[in-house]
Amino acid sequence: MNITLKNINKQFGQFHALSSIDLHVESGELIALLGPSGSGKTTLLRIIAGLEFANGGAVYFGGEDVAATPLRKRQIGFVFQHYALFKHMTVRDNVSFGLRIRKGDARPSKSDIRQRADELLELVQLSGLGDRYPHQLSGGQRQRVALARALAIEPKVLLLDEPFGALDAKVRKELRHWLRELHQKTGVTTLFVTHDQEEALELADRVVIMSGGKIAQIGSVDEVYEQPASPMVFDFLGSTNRIPVERHGNHLVIGTDKIAIYEGDHTGHGTVYVRPGDLRVASPDDVGLDAIVRNVQRTGPIVRATVAINSTGQLVYVEMPHLHHDVQHLLPQQSLRLRLMQYSVYDAENTPDGEDAPEPVLIGRERLRLA
């Protein structure tokens, strides 16, 4: 079932929670709504579900306006961050709730209901725990019960609100893989809300990045990561170095260093956005910045270093895989030449803090591939 949102607006008093949201989700897609808290992502999910009502705009399920369809008739599966399991019911009764409450002919026979519940428990890898109560399960198990319960009514759309937010890091990772597999098996159109960019990038077909009640960017994982539409998106999708530059014709000047070239003829201030992982150690005759290593941290597979740019003194962060051959250069007090492998340049000196300040304009992007 595809979903279309047209010009959705939502206000809480004077506060604009959502303004002019347009979105189309294809049938069977797995979509992440990603954004910082207060960006409106949960409100949007709840409006799609029918748990909240928009002040303007329309929601279409498969081309049909669902404004008049109440929550209980929308056939959506909704999974809450804190599970919302019925504590006084066994796991099996929780899962079969949506079937047991059906009336008349729509209600399957008792044995069918039981069989269906057990099938779902097998699907979420909880066979044999049907007679437990929710209190006797771990957090990850509870969330899988909640998912089985939502799937029991054969929803047209599955909506998950920060489904792994209450779980610890390891369980969260395992459940992500598992949800991805489950989505491949069932093919239900799925939207999930998260503030964890890693989760969104790892799980989703497409990512909707939200900020201040608006959609900042919609795109595939590669698109949003490699071509962020704004500094906000750039910042939000991972750690970022922001380096002030002067723009001279077709190159950038940082202190006394000149770095790479791009099309066009520019003057004025600007800011280079570059991810710590997109910095590499280069040979002294390469184009780049001269810097000195201040300190080095080894955090498992990634080595992180803080280096100071010689000409301006600014600190930038560098990340490398621990087996990378450049890691040998990352020793305190070592001088090196930094090469910017991939970066974006915006016209303002810095990201504006005020909400109404104009977004900095993208000047250009560079992406160097090693031969």
Added chain:
Amino acid sequence: MRLKPKSALPGFHLALGYTLIYLSLIVLIPLAGVFLKTAELGWQEIIDILRSERVLSALSLSFGTALIAAALNAFFGTLVAWVFVRYDFPGKRLFDAMIDLPFALPTAVAGIALTALYAGNGWVGQWLEPLGIKIAFTPVGIIIALLFIGLPFVVRTVEPVMRDLEKELEEAAASLGASRWQTIRLVLLPSLLPSLLTGFALAFARGVGEYGSVIFIAGNLPYVSEIAPLLIVIRLEEFDYAGATTVAAAMLVLAFVMLLVINGLQAWSNRHKVRHQALAQPIQAGGAL
């Protein structure tokens, strides 16, 4: 035998000793006195007293009206708590404070006020009497007084539990296709049942023992509207101490049995709660998630 596992926090023996002495002085010894005094009579005399029609009707009146009033309070008290928890309206805080008034008010004041209202010439009574409905000086009047006295017990025990009920439970039920009524019946009420039973038990216990407010509105006609506590007082005034304590002992046993039953119901409605054993051995199946 060890009474408790070794704990880093001291104070168990002191606390337990204090509790036992306190309970003995305040509760156990006086109650034992009731049975001792009753025991001055032989079995035959005790049975004769208990089988007399006046005692039987007083006991059944006391327990019957208390049960009916507690049941009505359980329903309406839950409704009141629901309105306080879920909705905002002008004067809410004032109404909220008024709920507690029956706790604080001398019960005789309540009795006199209710009698004035519901008597044949009272504000309410004058409209009901032409319809053939008599409230004051009948068992119905007793129930009204007990409703007044018992309401805060239900409201105040149910309210905090209701406040803690996640709204998401209702949302989850609705998203699964449940109607409002199904959500209330299958999701909300079972979660509230333990606290509802506690409120019911408190209101009932209070109703059985209530004296001050009831004697004004009841009219106190033997066999019709004479409650057991009043009968005890009457026996005392006749210097029939053993007779009084016999009725008292009967009330004590009956009340104890009923509270025991309610406690059992509560344990049953709480059966899904974690037991410590279940906590001690986490269940691992289908991976370590």
